[in-house]
Amino acid sequence: MSVPSANLAHFKIPAVTNEPMKAYGPNSVERAGLQAALKQLRSHAPLDIPCIVNGKEVRTGIIEKQLMPHEHKTVLCNYHNADHTLVAKAIDGALAAKLDWENTPFNDRAAIFLKAADLASTKYRFTIMAATMLGQGKNAWQAEIDSAAEMIDFWRFGVKFAEELYGVQPPQNSAATWNRTEYRPLEGFVFAVSPFNFTAIGGNLAGAPVLMGNVCVWKPAPAATYASYVVYEIMREAGLPAGVIQFIPGPAPEVVAQVLKHPEFAALHFTGSTHVFRKLWKDIGNNIEHYKSYPRIVGETGGKNFHMVHKTGNVTSVVHNTIRSAFEYQGQKCSACSRCYFPDNLWPEIKAGLVKAHARIKVGGVEDFHNFAGPVINQFSFDKIKGYIEWAKGDAESEIIAGGTYDDSVGYYIQPTIIVTTNPKSRTMTEEIFGPVVTIYVYKAEEYEKTLHLVSDSSAYALTGALFSQDRYATVLGANILRNAAGNFYINDKCTGAVVGQQPFGGGRASGTNDKAGSAAILSRFVSPRSIKETFVDLEDFVYPSNLV
Structure with a gap:
């Protein structure tokens, strides 16, 4: 049951700017810190990574290995794949968590993401970077701009953009009426499928819908499992309630097929190949009669x-x-x-x-x-x-x-x-x-x-x-x-390097739905607005003025 809570009449989030980049130059404090994190992670490998369902670690015994691509004989982690039963439990658990989460005031949801950003900026910065470097083959600079700066920016600017979206209200009110717009989360659950190449994308694919009050089932890419797990742990430490995000590594065909057949499937948030995205779109279309509502499809795919x-x-x-x-x-x-x-x-x-x-x-x-x-x-x-x-x-x-x-x-x-x-x-x-x-x-x-x-x-x-x-x-x-x-x-600049809050990212044609990650536009895809009109003076008669003689 949802617990009533106080609502602030009005508040402003802290000022948001892009996360300052660290340089990792020779003899710098940050280079030493990162090198220590790399050494520590390597010494603990291979790690054992569970699924997280309803806030609890689940080890299915269906083990896959995430290798270090620069040294492929070394296993970074052994992770447990979700099976059919666990996927069903994850969906049911997300739906059970939905009411309390969507009734949580925005200021409280925002506080969780702002705290997650601060944790990533400080306590977990070198940890998440080391996970990205050893697991996904990024050098220090590429790990910094991805798993540190961009992920932090996604979470902080997401809160800012959500505040702006909620502030978009009807500009006119007739006499004795008040019009307002409620930005409801979607009915059902969001399915997030994240890629290997950006740790930050995983944090945003699951995070953006959840910020708007949705619950999410998240399947990370196998080659980014450990870094994705660290992202989940950061959000959990920041106060994300159990069940709001279900973390389920698993074989894509089986997990996706099961999720897309569920009547409460409400949205797909995807980054990956064009071929896979088109296949998912077709599968969603083939199941359209079974859904409670028309699912939102948000995807960023390939490029040339x-x-x-x-x-x-x-x-x-x-x-x-x-x-x-x-x-x-x-x-x-x-x-x-x-x-x-x-x-x-x-x-x-x-x-x-x-x-x-x-x-x-x-x-x-x-x-x-x-x-x-x-x-x-x-x-x-x-x-x-x-x-x-x-x-x-x-x-x-x-x-x-x-x-x-x-x-x-x-x-x-x-x-x-x-x-x-x-x-x-x-x-x-x-x-x-x-x-x-x-x-x-x-x-x-x-x-x-x-x-x-x-x-x-x-x-x-x-x-x-x-x-x-x-x-x-x-x-x-x-x-x-x-x-x-x-x-x-x-x-007069290269075609890479979009920065959250500066260049909202996404493309059209076969490259995706162009919903612009890093902007309010993408958040609008995970809400279902409700127009509310309240009248303060009762209607005394049904007759129009023009009917009078």
């Missing part, structure tokens, strides 16, 4: 993201932004640059710059802070990316000008690879690779407008893109033609 350069582009900026965007975190970002269009007047200088910069990239284990790039996530990914590289080696229209080697003897290492093609619609220019491979097409500088249309029309995806130009008219033309080619569009 571009850098387009005008003949006036700054070569130094183009080179370094392309290296970063294509190869940071081994190209395993949904937003990573994987196709480039460079004008022939700048190509010799850009090529020389790319090859020179590429030679400075250090690839290796995540515990060596000198390394810019690390491993790809697993054997499947390694084999897939290797296949594209081998294809390019045998393609008459493609030339590898840097990289092109790989080695999985110790970790899943693929050297950052730069391909130049004469075919703008080759496989590596059109298919999502999700690895450290970028393909370049050199166009005639006088065919700028024609090439803009090529960029826009040659991909099924529309997630991120960048335009480099020092000519304002050329920039305006490019921005207009590329309007639907990317949900996040960057001018």
Whole structure:
């Protein structure tokens, strides 16, 4: 039974700004702290990670291993998969927790997420970063911007955006009436399916609906199980009640099929592959008659993201932004640059710059802070990316000008690879690779407008893109033609690195529903507004004034 509580008539949340980034430079306090956390985590591996259902740890004995991708003979954790019975118990438990949670005043829900953000910023910062580095193959900088800064920003700005959403109320009231809007949580439960590549995404996929009063069943990616578990533990320590989020690692086909057949399924919050998202959408459609309401479907999927350069582009900026965007975190970002269009007047200088910069990239284990790039996530990914590289080696229209080697003897290492093609619609220019491979097409500088249309029309995806130009008219033309080619569009900057509260993230076409994570827009997808009109003066007669004689 829901317990009555006092409600504040009005309150303002603390001022919210982006989490300050730590640099982890040589001899810094933060580097020492992170290195100690890495050492401690390694000494405790392999950890034993349970499911969490109704606030209790459940060990099913159905064990899977999460390996360290930079050292794949080492097991980071053994985690327990949920079985059919436990999934059913998790759904029932979430629904049982629903009434108390949705009746919890917003200020109390907000306090939990603000506390979680502060815990992640302080007590758990190095712990969650170490989990992300050893488990998902990120270097210190990439772990900092993901599992620390971005996750903290998601939770803090989520509270700010929720406050703003609740504040959107009818602007007019007729005489003797009061109109207001209630932002109800959805009927039923939300199913969150999170990816391996961003720890912060897991915290947001489960956290955003829960902040709005929903309950959530969360299935993390196998390759991010331990970091996701730490995220859950942070939220639990911050005061999240038992059952509000059910943490159930498990085999995707079985868990998803069971969840999507449940009549109380209310929403899908998903980040992952386009193929899987389309399959889930079809499955939801096939079950539509069984649901209490029409489920909300929110998804961010793949990308074939571009850098387009005008003949006036700054070569130094183009080179370094392309290296970063294509190869940071081994190209395993949904937003990573994987196709480039460079004008022939700048190509010799850009090529020389790319090859020179590429030679400075250090690839290796995540515990060596000198390394810019690390491993790809697993054997499947390694084999897939290797296949594209081998294809390019045998393609008459493609030339590898840097990289092109790989080695999985110790970790899943693929050297950052730069391909130049004469075919703008080759496989590596059109298919999502999700690895450290970028393909370049050199166009005639006088065919700028024609090439803009090529960029826009040659991909099924529309997630991120960048335009480099020092000519304002050329920039305006490019921005207009590329309007639907990317949900996040960057001018003279790389196509990665969206910051919560600054660049809400998401794309259209095959890249997803573009509901913009890191904004109030995505929170609106997890509420069902109710319009309330209250009249203060009773109606004395039904007759209209126009009926009078």
